[in-house]
Amino acid sequence: MINSLSLSIGITHFLVLSSLLFGIGLFGALAKRNAVMVLICIELMLNAVNINLVAFNKFVTPLAFIGQIWAIFVITVAAAEVGVGLAIIIAIYRNRLSVELDDFDWLKW
Amino acid sequence: MVEFSMTHAWLVPLLPFLAFAVIVFLTRPWKMLSALVSVGAMAAGFVISAYAAYGVFTSHSLIEKSLEYSVRWFSMPGLNIDVGVKLDPTSAMMLFMVTLVASLIQIYSIGYMRGEKGFSTFFAYMSLFGASMLLLVISSNLLEMFVAWEGVGLCSYLLIGFYNHKISAREAAKKAFVTCRIADFGLLLGMLALQIIFGTLNITELGEKIANFELYTNAATLTLVAVLVFLGPIGKSGQFPLHVWLPDAMEGPTPVSALIHAATMVVAGVYLVGRMLFMFLEVPEAQQLVAVTGAFTALFAASIALTQREIKRILAYSTISQLGYMMLALGVGSLTASMFHLWTHAFFKALMFLAAGSVLTALHHKADIWEMGGLIKKMPVTGATFAVGGLAIAGIPPFAGFWSKDEILSLTLSGGHPVLFFMAALTAFLTAFYMWRLIFLAFFGKEKPENHPQESPPVMTVPLLILAFLSLVGGLVGTPWFPFWGEWIRFGEFHHAAPDYTVMILSVILGVIGIGLAYKMYVKDVSAEQRLAERFRPVYTLLYNKYYIDEIYMWFNHTLVDGAAKAMYLFDIYVVDGIFINGIGAITRDTGSALRVFQTGRLQNYALVFFLGVLAVAVILAITGPAPAGLVWGGVR
Amino acid sequence: MDFPILSIILLAPVAGVIFLLFIPKDEFKLIKSVAAIALGASFGLTVYTYFAYNQTAGGLQFVERYPWINDLGVTLFLGVDGLSLPMLLLVTMIGFAAVFASWNVSERPREFMILFMLLVVGVMGTFVAQDLFIFLLFYEVVVIPIYIMVIIWGSSKRVTKEYAGMKLTIYLLIGSAFLLVGVIAVFVRALIITGVPDFSFTGLAQVPFPVDFQIYMFALMLLGFGSLLSMWPFHSWSPDGYAGAPTAVSMIHAGVLKKIGGYGLIRIALYVLPAGAQFWAPFMAVLGVAGVAYAAFAALAQKDLKYVIGYSSVSHMGYVLLGIASLNVIGINGAVATMFGHGVMAALFFSTVGFIYEKTHSRWIPDFGGLSQQVPRLAVAFLLAGLASLGLPGLVTFVPEFTTFIGAFKVYGGLAVVAITGVILTALYILRAAANTMFGPKRAEWDHLVDIRGPEMVPLVVLGVFLVVFGLLPSLLMDMVNNGVAPLVAEISDVLQIGGRF
């Protein structure tokens, strides 16, 4: 079954796409200084995962809907995470008047 | 009673020991009571040992085969130590002599120590001292003997340091103990070797086994062992070069000096060598060493005594020199002679010390003989008895010293040691000279006005008289015509040597000349010594400063020993501790602080580290993990 | 033995601790009395045990054994034999004496006594435990109480008490880390070989470990136990530690705690890993001798009384190591007996110095002189301890040292001679210290000192009695020790002859 993968071209494309997306997200998460941006980049990474999941489902386990279900879960959870994240960002903006991550280094060493 | 005393000889050391305990724990507050307890115990011991001695000296069987009985002290596979009693003429004689002299000295001390602080304590120590010595005398086992040996050392430490508020006394005590300790190191090694080679430390068994030692070891080893054992006596009996502690032992109260020098401590060494004589006779080199050491010490000490000024110091050196005689006798293989001299010496030396003591009390502890003079008039008994002692040590017949010294001399000559004989003879001359120098300066000549001497009370003079009597007749038990002594106290066959008149006359002449010379120099014209001293200044100073041996030791001790100590200590602080321990600790702590810096508090640095971590893990897995080849072919199949 | 006497000996102090928890913290007298009673009970029972022990039967007696941790094969296995009884006697004796030595502790006495009793329990436990795991439990119980006692009641001289305490603790813990690795490895290997987990000494001793494994593991245990025994060059915790610690801790620590090292070496390392012992014995001997000479010299250079004793104890432990290294009955007998003798002596010494320090607030020898005229009893105690320390015949330390020397001299000859020179050096520094402290012209500034009296006399009396009685009648000690050592050595020696238990 796994060998059948290598025949199909599609999966590779999907994987490359997802990996690129993941890389972009990762870069953003490391490089961006704005908390919101970082949050969004993390979302990108999660979406990369989703692409993976759906693609694998299509090519690896076409009969069971494991991937799709999983993807839905991921989306839901991500939503929750973002919700919490934004709330926190607001809270910290209230009390530091900044969302620049570099300002948040009271906790160190 | 005789039977009882012989089978209960262990009571003799036990009684004084009990006296010690009683005084320390019960009667310390009541001075006289303590003194009585102490004297009583010693006297009782004397009675018992007298009976025992009687018993021994009437049963010939004991000469060859001593009476022994013992109990287990401790034991384990391969090591059995029994403590017990070994009763033969030698030990019986020692018991008798020690208890006798010790009792007399203790009686004397009642007078001498009157009003001293720590009167009771003094008697407690004296009892312990006596106990240890007596145990040493009767012990049947080397380890037992060693215990007593160290016990004697301890008591000497305590008694020499009796006036320990004086720096000098304190140092003297320390010196005595440490010096003996150095010697005991050798003795200990010797004992270890004996135990390991022969599997026993029982003297009798050792005697049998060493008689044919080839079964166990070779001669060289045995010689080494013998030398090691001999180290002990060198220290205890103040032989050269470990004699240094003995003169300083003067710091103790005079009765202590008497006890140490006459009856107990210093003769322990001689006695030990006598006990182990069978070993020394097996290995001639060792025996030679004993003889030479003895002779040299005798001469050496006598030469120092010539120039000393303190009365007790002179006596001390004379003791060393006399001990040299005894060692010499053993060295030439005669137990008889050495024990004989030990016996006579005990009396006249105790006598002289006690007399000196009474002089010192009379002069309020002014010790310089040049500041005395004419004491005989005010202190007839003391003076007279001292003179008796002087005659005895000078070897004037019929005083005790003559017979024993003469026997040693003749034996040395007949034993074929002309050099040693010469040294011994010379010593005899010197002895007579310096001893009478002392007597003339102290008791004759003109009185010094600043002195107000008075004769001591009977409690002190009576012992003097008794001892004087003994020093007069004590030698008669062993005259060439009546060799009672040699018949009983001997090692090996008894052979009655015909009296050697040449030696006899020679020694008498030497003695007389010595006395005469002393008379000429110190009574006729008193300035003679100064003139001689002027002429031979270097020699005089050398002698006066005891050949600077103390200084050499001091230097050694302070430079080398303390230096090494300091070095080790610094090494410990700065290397073992400083570099290793604290170093490691510091490294740990600093690493912690260094790593801490990575925790910048910047969220994204954390994220970065996180991903570096992912890479690291990947790499580790690629190295250690499954199918590295997989990486080469890469990609998804 | 239906009557669990060992448990009671162990639990008496625990009961004392629990009782103390309910006593108001300013009832000084009551607190100390409780401690004294609790430890006194243990002491008394131990003395009873010591003489009730049936030497003809030998072996482990008063055994109590309850299953403990099944899957590790651990059993709560208490028992005493000739090896552990003297040590147990030592602990309880010193513990009892130490309460009185610290009778005048006025700062937070309740905490002091609680910690101290915990400490004593820990030490006692190591000697009665016949199961390696239980042994370890007790082995490290002691570390923390000691640390806390040092930092609260200790004293800072050359080094601060914090430094001293931390050094003591960490040093010993690191050592025990190596030990632990060794123990765990031994246990696991035994499990692999036999298939049944068994942690009891006897059980482990039956396992045929391969020789190279034994050698490796023995090294670890030597490191662990050696550093506790202040084996040169792992000794430097001991002088500082003792100097920093309060009297009671110094007494227990120098008196018995470091003996756990020697005890462990014999009871565990030697007994379980004989081949390893055979391999390492020469090294042990060299280290021991080095320790003797080195520490004796270092002691000679000290001006602080506690340092003198500290280094001297290091030097004495050298004898112990040497005796163990001789691997024969006589040597090991000597080693064990030396541990006992030194224990009594060191405890007396530390208690004496403790009193001196308490009264004068100085341990600096040049500050003293002629004290014997102001505090004669202290002088007696000092001299007694000192003479014992230089191995004077007739005191408890002589026969053991002599035995050790015989055992070692047999095997190592010249090397042993170096160690025996320690006899001279010891005399040198002890007498020097005694002379400069106790004798000589007295000083006016100490005229106000009051001699020890009442409870303060207890350490002198108790320890002094053992010092003299066991010295004059060494068989009391040696028979017991031999009773424990002889069979053990017999077993390992025939193992060594046929090369491993197969």
Place this chain on the structure above:
Amino acid sequence: MSVNLSLISLEIATAAFGLALLVLGLIVPKTGRTGFGSLTTLGLIGLLGLSFTLWNNQGSLYDGIYIVDRYAVFFKQIFLAAAIMVAMGSMRYVDEMGAQAEYYSMLVFATLGMMVMASAGDFITLYLGLELMTIAFIILVCYKRLDAKSVEAGIKYVLLAGLSSAVLLFGLSLVYGLTGTVTILKVTWAFLTPGAFSPALLLGVVMLVAGLGFKISAVPFHMWAPDIYEGAPTPITAFLAAGSKAASFAILLRVFAAGLAGVWENWAMLVAILAGVTIIVGNLVAIPQTNIKRMLAYSSIAQAGYILVGLVTASPAGIKAVIFYSFLYIFATIGAFTVVSHFYTVTGSDEIKDYAGLSQRSPLMAAVLVVAMLSMAGIPPLAGFVGKFYLFQTVVENYLWLAFIGLIMSMVSVYYYLMVSLVMYRDQPADTTPIAVPYPVAVTLIVAMVLTLFIGIYPNPVAKIVNAAAMSFFMLQ
């Protein structure tokens, strides 16, 4: 297939309880809101009681998606115990913060998440449980939303946790894609099929390691821990350190010991290295700390390293050791942190130097802190010693160096623990007013101390239970 709902009754009950708390929070008037702590405690105790019914009721739902074996149940009991102690320990602390209902319900939901993780039989459940726990924790961490530190901790946690779960997910998705299954036990077979092993799969598993390593704060994925631990409300820190870590270990064992059982030897060395590094870094960096929460954070990192040791050889013994250690570890951790939190509520300080003379102000607190810390250091006769013994027992044969690192480092850790004891016992307090310990806190402390001592001295009963749990873990294959 028939679904035996009794197996998940515990989860259902927990969820219901959490929701109930939330609702109660809304309807109960502000004035009467102080009872939540006790209510939660009681409820959790009830749940704990319920969990015992599952001990003999094992099985798996939806062919292996959700596994309820003794292993899972025991872990759930651990979480519940932790939750109970945290709830009790944090009563006083939370009173200062107001709005308790949400706090406690979040606590319960976090517990629920952990339970799901413990039972997770496939990746999806794993992920859900993990996220449920994480999000609940995120909220709890920044619960003191007016306290700058707390919020900063919150944002750090949300972002880093997001990153880590993204990575984890990516890894999971790769594994899923390359093995064609999400059920952990089936993954094993895929691994065993020859040639199935590709670098991509390797990468997947690496990411898996990273994601879970983040949760157990194993070096080098530990960077978040000190900051979050310091910033979060102290009871939450305790729960993070004890519960979340234990849960992550539960799932870690499932995935690696069960999931990768076949190819384990390939991973052992990696885990060994991770463990060693974690132990060293955690202990060394803890030394220079001046803030006690931070110090405990680092030491808990080191603890994670110790627990990893049990994973090196995924043998029954190893599993047992891990379970055993995580069990006794919660008592030490929560005991210590409860002292810290109560000390903070009284004095408002977390600095070690302010602990001066605590032994006189509150002997109980000082004693508990010392016992807890020494238990972490593994000093007999405390539980930590037995735990470490079980752990290192598994590695001495093949990874002796690891045993050396572990034991020596644990002795080094004593150094900084003793530094705290030094301050508490030697120094005289600045103000000598005794610290009153309220009833629930006192109970927490005493329970923690007693259990730590008891397990240390007589571990047999616990060892028995843990054995059963470990056995059931392996019965599945």
